[in-house]
Amino acid sequence: MSQDSAAEKNVPVIELRHVDKHYGDLHVLRDVNLTVSRGEVLVVIGPSGSGKSTMCRTINRLETIDSGEILIEGEPLPQEGRDLARMRSELGMVFQQFNLFAHKTILENVTLGPREVLGQSKEEAEKYAMELLERVGVAEQAHKVPAQLSGGQQQRAAIARSLAMRPKAMMFDEPTSALDPEMINEVLDVMVELARGGMTMVVVTHEMSFARRVADRVVFMADGQIVEEGSPDEFFDHPKTQRAREFLDSIKGH
Amino acid sequence: MSARTQTAPSVRTALYEAPGPRTRRRIAIGTAVSAVLLALLVALVVRQFYVTGQLAPRYWSFLLEWPTWRFLLQGFVGTVEVALTAGAIALVLGLALMLGRTSGIAPLSAACRVVTDFFRGVPSLLLIYFFFLVVPQYGIQMPAFWMLTLPVALAASGVLAEVFRAGVNAVPKGQVEAAYSIGLSRWKTMGLIVLPQAIRYVIPSLIAQLVVVVKDTTVAYVVSYPDLMQNARVLITNYDALLSMYLVVAVIYVLINFAINKASVYVAHRTGVKIIR
Numbered sequence: 025m026s027q028d029s030a031a032e033k034n035v036p037v038i039e040l041r042h043v044d045k046h047y048g049d050l051h052v053l054r055d056v057n058l059t060v061s062r063g064e065v066l067v068v069i070g071p072s073g074s075g076k077s078t079m080c081r082t083i084n085r086l087e088t089i090d091s092g093e094i095l096i097e098g099e100p101l102p103q104e105g106r107d108l109a110r111m112r113s114e115l116g117m118v119f120q121q122f123n124l125f126a127h128k129t130i131l132e133n134v135t136l137g138p139r140e141v142l143g144q145s146k147e148e149a150e151k152y153a154m155e156l157l158e159r160v161g162v163a164e165q166a167h168k169v170p171a172q173l174s175g176g177q178q179q180r181a182a183i184a185r186s187l188a189m190r191p192k193a194m195m196f197d198e199p200t201s202a203l204d205p206e207m208i209n210e211v212l213d214v215m216v217e218l219a220r221g222g223m224t225m226v227v228v229t230h231e232m233s234f235a236r237r238v239a240d241r242v243v244f245m246a247d248g249q250i251v252e253e254g255s256p257d258e259f260f261d262h263p264k265t266q267r268a269r270e271f272l273d274s275i276k277g278h
Numbered sequence: 279m280s281a282r283t284q285t286a287p288s289v290r291t292a293l294y295e296a297p298g299p300r301t302r303r304r305i306a307i308g309t310a311v312s313a314v315l316l317a318l319l320v321a322l323v324v325r326q327f328y329v330t331g332q333l334a335p336r337y338w339s340f341l342l343e344w345p346t347w348r349f350l351l352q353g354f355v356g357t358v359e360v361a362l363t364a365g366a367i368a369l370v371l372g373l374a375l376m377l378g379r380t381s382g383i384a385p386l387s388a389a390c391r392v393v394t395d396f397f398r399g400v401p402s403l404l405l406i407y408f409f410f411l412v413v414p415q416y417g418i419q420m421p422a423f424w425m426l427t428l429p430v431a432l433a434a435s436g437v438l439a440e441v442f443r444a445g446v447n448a449v450p451k452g453q454v455e456a457a458y459s460i461g462l463s464r465w466k467t468m469g470l471i472v473l474p475q476a477i478r479y480v481i482p483s484l485i486a487q488l489v490v491v492v493k494d495t496t497v498a499y500v501v502s503y504p505d506l507m508q509n510a511r512v513l514i515t516n517y518d519a520l521l522s523m524y525l526v527v528a529v530i531y532v533l534i535n536f537a538i539n540k541a542s543v544y545v546a547h548r549t550g551v552k553i554i555r
Contacts, residue, residue: 086455106463113461123456127475137460140470182456189460 035098037062037193037224038083043092045078045248052078053089054248060193065225067235067256070245071271076228077120079245080197083226084115097192113141116186116194120201122178124170130157130181131166134188142189149188156184160214176207180214193224200231232275236260244268327521337519341526346513353509354530360427360495360505365488367431372438377468379439380446390439397436402494405429410501422503430494434487441483445476485542489535496531506530 036059045053052075060066068076081087082094085101085108094101096115102108124133134153138144144152157163160180162173170178179199186194196215200208212234219225219238229235235242235256242259244252244267252259252268263269297305327333340346378390397405406429413420420428449472457467477484498505510527514520 084459086458109458109461109463112459115459117456117459119452119456121450121452123450123452125453125456125471127478136470137462140466141461185456185460 036060036095037064037097038226039093039095039098040079040082041093041095043079043082043089043094045075045082045087045089052248053082056092056248056250058243058250060224060226062224063222064240065219065223065227065238066241066243067239068226068228068243068245069230069232069235069271070251071274074245075248076245077197080195080226080228083195084112084117086117109141113137113189114192116189116191118179118182118186118194118196118199120198122170122175122182122202124178124182124185126170129167129169130162130173133170133181134185137185137189153184153188156187157181159217160184161210174207175203176210179203179207179211183211183214183218187218193226194218196225196227196229198228198230200229230275232260244271246271332521337517337522340513340517340519341522349509349513350506350526350530353504353506354534356498356503356505356509357492357495357507357534360423360430360498360503361488361492364427364431364434364495365491367427368434368438368487368491369484371431371435373442375435375439376442376446379443394436394439397432398440399436400433402429402433403497403500405433406497406500422498422501425501426495426498426503426505430491433494434491437487437490438484441480441487442476444483445480446472448479449475481542481545485538488538492531492534492538 038058038060040056040058043053043056044051054075056075056079058066058079068080070076078087082089083096083101085094085103096111099111102111124130125136128136131150131153134156135144135146135149138149138152139146154163154166157166160183162177162181162184165173165177165181170181173181183199199215200211203211208231212231215225215227215234216238227234227239239256241253242256243250244259244263244265246267252263252265254264259268260272263272324333375390375394378386379394381387381390406426409420409425409429413425453471453475454467457471462470495505496507499508499511502508506527510523514523517523
């Protein structure tokens with residue numbers, strides 16, 4: 025490995041500096057500072073309304089910010105136009121509601137980005153798409169439309185759609201919250217495998233067992249602030265703040 | 279909340295609960311009474327026609343002759359030509375107006391909004407008078423075909439712009455976010471993701487508007503364009519057969535619009551990938 029890429033390694037893939045955001049009177053993000061290093065799996069947890077989804081969505085500018093800075097590999101996140109589109113294409117995003125393109129087949133969903141954005145040929149895009157669909161276990165559904173798939177299958181296809189762009193990092197915005205309980209694990213399994221493969225990931229989730237098992241670092245948010253962060257063991261076994269202890273108590277016994 | 283396939287319940291079962299025995303009896307009585315009333319009404323009308331001599335053969339016999347039908351057929355072709363051309367122009371223009379309005383470029387958006395509201399609010403007859411009486415005064419001569427087609431198209435484009443906009447607004451925000459997140463530009467997102475879905479949502483409204491276009495073409499007599507209605511009027515003067523001719527023409531218009539509806543159902547089936555959420 026050359027000197028350059030070694031140096032690059034030290035630049036965080038994602039960095040948020042003093043990020044603030046308001047919805048009217050509501051202060052949804054308060055001076056949020058965060059870095060995600062290459063290959064790191066960061067899990068964001070917190071009560072609903074804590075701003076964790078909003079933070080996740082600011083990283084590819086699906087939500088704008090009022091002040092502060094967001095850097096992707098040291099470069100400021102572009103505000104608009106072609107540069108923003110290119111940056112987004114390099115960051116994967118998986119949504120709570122899957123958001124597969126409803127009028128396209130699963131295969132078309134996965135090949136659309138590579139063909140329209142990366143300019144790949146149909147054959148090239150489809151070959152890689154089928155590999156990915158195989159990997160997430162929905163290759164047999166390739167020629168169906170999303171409505172014909174179960175929620176778990178749709179979410180796995182959505183992950184394949186993101187992977188097809190060969191992203192530098194992936195954001196997961198509550199990827200299992202809209203799923204029936206029996207389908208949660210099939211999606212988490214795919215995510216675990218991604219994490220093991222070295223993908224840089226930001227995961228907003230309520231799945232504490234996933235956080236414990238996979239996270240390199242856990243960030244706890246409440247009221248738009250990062251209240252606490254640490255290794256999963258530290259955080260779950262010895263939470264430092266009262267707010268985090270209350271939250272962990274409230275979700276215990278489930 | 280899982281997003282698995284569900285078959286949509288029919289409107290009937292969604293809006294009304296299944297009738298019980300008493301309701302069923304009431305429905306049966308209501309059906310019988312209205313059938314009797316309807317039969318009485320029809321009998322009354324036919325009797326009145328008979329009394330006033332409208333059923334005399336001389337009012338109807340010309341309908342058995344080929345030249346009559348050839349003339350009507352020519353009118354029919356004229357109507358279809360105007361309706362299709364106006365419909366096509368209105369689709370393109372309506373789409374353009376909607377895209378302009380939702381472009382986010384303030385002056386363009388405002389201009390498209392004014393144009394849309396204008397064409398939507400002004401009666402098509404007034405637009406026809408404008409093209410027939412005002413435009414020629416400025417030295418622009420156009421054939422009767424365009425004096426009819428353009429105003430009809432413009433009037434429809436205003437409505438279609440709004441129909442398209444409703445369709446675009448009905449596409450869930452998540453579809454757009456997903457498109458952005460893989461790096462699609464605004465225009466590609468619109469063209470590849472939003473519009474294809476929006477158009478499927480609004481096919482019924484598009485068809486309804488095409489029916490309106492067909493009906494709007496009946497003011498062709500203003501510019502003496504030989505459409506179905508205009509030719510029917512000529513026949514009426516020739517044979518002094520008001521009632522019979524109007525009845526026949528009314529039936530033809532109903533059939534045209536019935537055909538449009540059937541075609542639309544077919545098209546919707548062909549292109550209609552199920553997008554149930």
